[in-house]
Amino acid sequence: MSEHNTVMQNFIKALQYYKEENWLLPVLNSLCIDLRILAGQVDAYSSPSDSSAHKTNSTIKPREALEKAADVMMTCFRICSSDNRSSEYETKRWGMLPIVNQLFKLYFRTNRLHLMKPLIRAIDSSPLKDKFDLSQQITYRYYVGRKAMFDSEYALANENLTFAFVRCHKACTRNKRMILIYLVPLRIFLGYLPTKTALEKYDLLQLWEVSQAVRHGDAKKLSEAIETHQEFFIKNGIYLILERLRIVTYRNLFKKVYLLEKQPVVPLQDLLAALRLVDREDTTLEEANCILANLIHQGKIKGYISHSHQKVHGYHFRKHKDKKYFGVYEYHRPTLVLNDLDLVEHVLVKDFSSFANHPRWVIDESSYLNQMTLNLRGNLWRATRHVEYQFLEHFPKLAAWSGMSLFSKKIDKTMRETSRALLSGCGATSEFRSLIEGIKSDGVLRMKGKDFDINGNEEADHVFESMRIHSVKPFLFREATRDYTFPGTDLKIKTGEKVVIPAISFQMDPQHYPEPEKFKPERWSEDARPKSKFTWLPFGEGPRQCLGMRFSIMEMKLVLGKLLTEFEMTISPRTAMPAGHVTLGIVGRLDRPVYDQGVPKHNTKGLFQERECGLEVNKFFRRRSSHDTLGLFDESWAVLDE
Incomplete structure (x- = not known):
C-alpha cells in the first residue's frame, strides 16, 4: 500500500x-x-x-x-x-x-x-x-x-x-x-x-x-x-426504506376501510379493528391515533382527526360533487364550498357587493404585503383598482402626448388593448405551460403554419387548454361582507365567513370537458367551447378578475408563436418524468423544473446552435403507470381525495 x-x-x-x-x-x-x-x-x-x-x-x-x-x-x-x-x-x-x-x-x-x-x-x-x-x-x-x-x-x-x-x-x-x-x-x-x-x-x-x-x-x-x-x-442497504413502507401499508389498509364505509367520516374504532386484524391484536387506540396523525402529516391521507367524536374526517370534493354546496372546517373556522355554477355566479358577479373582499392572508398590519391589490379591501380596493385601470387604459395616450416612443406604430394598436393590464400580468405567465403541453406521441412540437398571427385562434386555444389543466389558482376565495342568503336555497352565511370556489374541480369536470385529463385545444373552438364562463377560472371572474388577464394571454401567445416559428421543441433528457405536483399552498406548481430544448428551423446564418435553451416549462403529469418510462410498474394508487 x-x-x-x-x-x-x-x-x-x-x-x-x-x-x-x-x-x-x-x-x-x-x-x-x-x-x-x-x-x-x-x-x-x-x-x-x-x-x-x-x-x-x-x-x-x-x-x-x-x-x-x-x-x-x-x-x-x-x-x-x-x-x-x-x-x-x-x-x-x-x-x-x-x-x-x-x-x-x-x-x-x-x-x-x-x-x-x-x-x-x-x-x-x-x-x-x-x-x-x-x-x-x-x-x-x-x-x-x-x-x-x-x-x-x-x-x-x-x-x-x-x-x-x-x-x-x-x-x-x-x-x-x-x-x-x-x-x-x-x-x-x-x-x-x-x-x-x-x-x-x-x-x-x-x-x-x-x-x-x-x-x-x-x-x-x-x-x-x-x-x-x-x-x-x-x-444491500435497503432494510430501512423497506421499514418505511409500513406507513404506506397502513395507508392502503385505511383506504380499504374508507371504501367499505362509503362515507367521508370513518369511526376510529373501525380503523382500530382493521389494524388488529392485519397487524397486532394488542394494538391500542392511542397507537391507531399516532399512525393516523403520521399519515395525515405526510400527505398520505387528506383529512383530520376529531378526537371529541373519535372519527376521521376526509376531504373529498368528488364525494360532494352532486351537491350544490358543502361545508368544511379550516381549524376552527367554518368554510363554505360551492359546487353549483349558479351560486358561483352570484358570489363573483351578481351579488358581488356581498362578497367583495378576499380573506386576510397577512395578519401583520404593518407588512407591505397588505398594500397589494390582492389584499386590499372595501373602498380602498375600489379606489386603487380605479387608479390602476385608468393609468393602464390611458398609458399609450400619455406616452404619445409626452413624445415617448415606446412601441412601433405596427403594434401600437395591440399594445393599447393590452397595456392596461401591464401591472398585473406577470403571475400567470410565470406558470406558462402551453409550450410543453403540445408535445405529443412523436415528442416534437412544431408550428403548423408558416406565419404566426398574434390574434390567431390556434395559439389562444393552446393557452386556454393548458391553463384549464394547470390552473395557477386552483381555488378562489371570497369573504362575506354582510349576512347573505343564497337565492333559491335556505343556505345562509354570516358576515366574515369564508367562501371557497374549487375552480380546478370545474375545469376538470367531465360534465363540462369530456376527457378532462387530455390536452385538447380543439375544445376551445366556437362550436365546442363550454357555455358557462364560470367553468374556466384561472384569472377569476367578475369585478375582482385579474387585471392582467389580457396581457398575460397575449404574452403567452406571443412567446408560444415565436418559439414555434424558430424552433422545433422537444423535452430535454434533463427532465425526470413524471414530475410531482406541490399540493401545499394556494398557487399550483410543480415540485421540480421541466426543461425543454429547441432545434432551430432556420440556421442559415449560423446564429443558433442545437443546444438546450434551458427554458423551464411546468407540466403536471398525474401519477399513472402509462407515464412510467421504465415500463416496470403496472399499478399505482392515488391519495385519498382522488
Missing part, C-alpha cells in the same frame, strides 16, 4: 507540472481505480472479523487504508477542478467526474456520506456536467440517488436512479439489477408497484412479497417478507 501511495505522490507532481495539458487523465483514472481496489483489499485484510489479521499483528486500523486512499484522490480532484485557464478541450476538469465516482464508492464503504455534498455541488455547477462520458454520468447519478434516499429526498432519488436505469445499456444486466435494488423500493414508496415479470428478469423476487403486502395493506405479511429476506436487504 505504501509503495502505491509513493507512486501516486510522484504522479501528482507530474500532473501539476503539465499545467495546461490533460493527456495524463486516462492514467490518473486507472491509478485511482487501482488505489481504491488495493485499499479495499488492505481493509478487508485488517478487518477485526478476519482472524489472519490478528495472527500477523497488523498495525493498520479498519478503514484507515480507505480513508488514506480518499485523501490522495481528493488531492487529485482539487488539481483537476482548479484548472480554469486551459481551453475546454485541454482542461483537466474532464477528470473531475471519474475521480468523484471513485470517492463516492469509498465514502459509502466508510460511511462518510456527508463528504459527498461539496463534490455534488462542484459537479452540478460545472459547465461540463452534461458532457462527461455517459458511463460516468450513470455512475454519478446512481450514487447521488442512493444518497438522496438516505437523506429522505425521495423525489431527487427517483430522478437520479431513473436516469441511471434508463441510460444504462440493456446488456449490462448486473448494473441494471444494482440500480433496481434501490429504485424498486423507492418507487413502491412513491406509489408504484413492480410487475412480477420485471422482478424475475432481474432476479429480485425478494421484493415481490413486499410489494404485494404493501398493495393489500397487510402489515403482518410485510413484516414476514422483510424478516424472510432480512440478510439480503441489510446487505
Whole structure:
C-alpha cells in the first residue's frame, strides 16, 4: 500500500507540472481505480472479523487504508477542478467526474456520506456536467440517488436512479439489477408497484412479497417478507426504506376501510379493528391515533382527526360533487364550498357587493404585503383598482402626448388593448405551460403554419387548454361582507365567513370537458367551447378578475408563436418524468423544473446552435403507470381525495 501511495505522490507532481495539458487523465483514472481496489483489499485484510489479521499483528486500523486512499484522490480532484485557464478541450476538469465516482464508492464503504455534498455541488455547477462520458454520468447519478434516499429526498432519488436505469445499456444486466435494488423500493414508496415479470428478469423476487403486502395493506405479511429476506436487504442497504413502507401499508389498509364505509367520516374504532386484524391484536387506540396523525402529516391521507367524536374526517370534493354546496372546517373556522355554477355566479358577479373582499392572508398590519391589490379591501380596493385601470387604459395616450416612443406604430394598436393590464400580468405567465403541453406521441412540437398571427385562434386555444389543466389558482376565495342568503336555497352565511370556489374541480369536470385529463385545444373552438364562463377560472371572474388577464394571454401567445416559428421543441433528457405536483399552498406548481430544448428551423446564418435553451416549462403529469418510462410498474394508487 505504501509503495502505491509513493507512486501516486510522484504522479501528482507530474500532473501539476503539465499545467495546461490533460493527456495524463486516462492514467490518473486507472491509478485511482487501482488505489481504491488495493485499499479495499488492505481493509478487508485488517478487518477485526478476519482472524489472519490478528495472527500477523497488523498495525493498520479498519478503514484507515480507505480513508488514506480518499485523501490522495481528493488531492487529485482539487488539481483537476482548479484548472480554469486551459481551453475546454485541454482542461483537466474532464477528470473531475471519474475521480468523484471513485470517492463516492469509498465514502459509502466508510460511511462518510456527508463528504459527498461539496463534490455534488462542484459537479452540478460545472459547465461540463452534461458532457462527461455517459458511463460516468450513470455512475454519478446512481450514487447521488442512493444518497438522496438516505437523506429522505425521495423525489431527487427517483430522478437520479431513473436516469441511471434508463441510460444504462440493456446488456449490462448486473448494473441494471444494482440500480433496481434501490429504485424498486423507492418507487413502491412513491406509489408504484413492480410487475412480477420485471422482478424475475432481474432476479429480485425478494421484493415481490413486499410489494404485494404493501398493495393489500397487510402489515403482518410485510413484516414476514422483510424478516424472510432480512440478510439480503441489510446487505444491500435497503432494510430501512423497506421499514418505511409500513406507513404506506397502513395507508392502503385505511383506504380499504374508507371504501367499505362509503362515507367521508370513518369511526376510529373501525380503523382500530382493521389494524388488529392485519397487524397486532394488542394494538391500542392511542397507537391507531399516532399512525393516523403520521399519515395525515405526510400527505398520505387528506383529512383530520376529531378526537371529541373519535372519527376521521376526509376531504373529498368528488364525494360532494352532486351537491350544490358543502361545508368544511379550516381549524376552527367554518368554510363554505360551492359546487353549483349558479351560486358561483352570484358570489363573483351578481351579488358581488356581498362578497367583495378576499380573506386576510397577512395578519401583520404593518407588512407591505397588505398594500397589494390582492389584499386590499372595501373602498380602498375600489379606489386603487380605479387608479390602476385608468393609468393602464390611458398609458399609450400619455406616452404619445409626452413624445415617448415606446412601441412601433405596427403594434401600437395591440399594445393599447393590452397595456392596461401591464401591472398585473406577470403571475400567470410565470406558470406558462402551453409550450410543453403540445408535445405529443412523436415528442416534437412544431408550428403548423408558416406565419404566426398574434390574434390567431390556434395559439389562444393552446393557452386556454393548458391553463384549464394547470390552473395557477386552483381555488378562489371570497369573504362575506354582510349576512347573505343564497337565492333559491335556505343556505345562509354570516358576515366574515369564508367562501371557497374549487375552480380546478370545474375545469376538470367531465360534465363540462369530456376527457378532462387530455390536452385538447380543439375544445376551445366556437362550436365546442363550454357555455358557462364560470367553468374556466384561472384569472377569476367578475369585478375582482385579474387585471392582467389580457396581457398575460397575449404574452403567452406571443412567446408560444415565436418559439414555434424558430424552433422545433422537444423535452430535454434533463427532465425526470413524471414530475410531482406541490399540493401545499394556494398557487399550483410543480415540485421540480421541466426543461425543454429547441432545434432551430432556420440556421442559415449560423446564429443558433442545437443546444438546450434551458427554458423551464411546468407540466403536471398525474401519477399513472402509462407515464412510467421504465415500463416496470403496472399499478399505482392515488391519495385519498382522488
